[in-house]
Amino acid sequence: MTTPTSDVLIRATGLTKRHGSFTAVDGIDFSLNRGETFGFLGPNGAGKSSLMRMIGCVSPVTAGTLEVLGGDPGRDGSRIRARLGVVPQDDNLDDEITVRENLLVFARYFGLSRRTARRRADELLEFARLGDKAGASVQSLSGGMKRRLTIARSMINTPEILLLDEPTTGLDPQARHVLWERLYQLKQEGVTLILTTHYMDEAEQLCDRLVVMDHGTIVAEGSPRALIERHVTREVVELRFAAGRAVAPEDVDGLAERVEPLPDRLLLYTDDGEATLSKVHSEGLSPLTSLVRRATLEDVFLTLTGRTLVE
The missing domain is CATH 3.40.50.300 (P-loop containing nucleotide triphosphate hydrolases)
Known part of the structure; x- marks a missing residue:
């Protein structure tokens, strides 16, 4: 040794x-x-x-x-x-x-x-x-x-x-x-x-x-910041719609770099969350709640490894 x-x-x-x-x-x-x-x-x-x-x-x-x-x-x-x-x-x-x-x-x-x-x-x-x-x-x-x-x-x-x-x-x-x-x-x-x-x-x-x-x-x-920059966008917009109001990814097509549909919400990956949210409203869509947040390492993790539950 x-x-x-x-x-x-x-x-x-x-x-x-x-x-x-x-x-x-x-x-x-x-x-x-x-x-x-x-x-x-x-x-x-x-x-x-x-x-x-x-x-x-x-x-x-x-x-x-x-x-x-x-x-x-x-x-x-x-x-x-x-x-x-x-x-x-x-x-x-x-x-x-x-x-x-x-x-x-x-x-x-x-x-x-x-x-x-x-x-x-x-x-x-x-x-x-x-x-x-x-x-x-x-x-x-x-x-x-x-x-x-x-x-x-x-x-x-x-x-x-x-x-x-x-x-x-x-x-x-x-x-x-x-x-x-x-x-x-x-x-x-x-x-x-x-x-x-x-x-x-x-x-x-x-x-x-x-x-x-x-x-x-x-x-x-890589570093946490480098991984975020490499694998996801700077911000994420989370949209939740009222029960019974079906919104498909095609309804927001072109409004974000990537759209990820989840059972309870849509995630829009974008470099300018507020601008993307304004576009959503201009398309006549009215989410029940909306959130603009910074992309995190969790977004990277789920993008790379998926959302399937591993027991």
């Missing part, structure tokens, strides 16, 4: 993961640079979890190459894991000991001295805003507090890369924003972040660059 000589911390070429006859990750290429926040987006079954497990050196590569921190996960797994922090999708804290003890016990896995472990625990409790909960049982914590403790625990070894699998799933908006603040602080401190998320606003807020995956392949890559 060698230390990377460039700012590329992870590089994958033709990376493939099969589970029996099922191909979860299908020959993808990507690279991750030091200091980035990099996101993997995709519907259920797109291959995100399989990819994160390979990066985390807990699932072997089937084909292709994967280099993490200058090493081969199959050969140098233990040394790579010592330099990673992992935040699993579900909190797996020890409920039978205190908040601070969760950090101290985890420090033993990395061979930290008692003195270093105590210092790191104090630093991380402050970072996670849990200093006043140090002696409390984990069971007494709220969901947001448990999530912050899980992230604090993952930082005990001062990792170079932090892997976060859906870090804010199930949290209320206030807890999500507090967690975003903590993650942004880690980035400012030089930690490289990799995350999977189903929240498109989270990806827009946190990610410098991301890939959209579908059926094990990468269908788009």
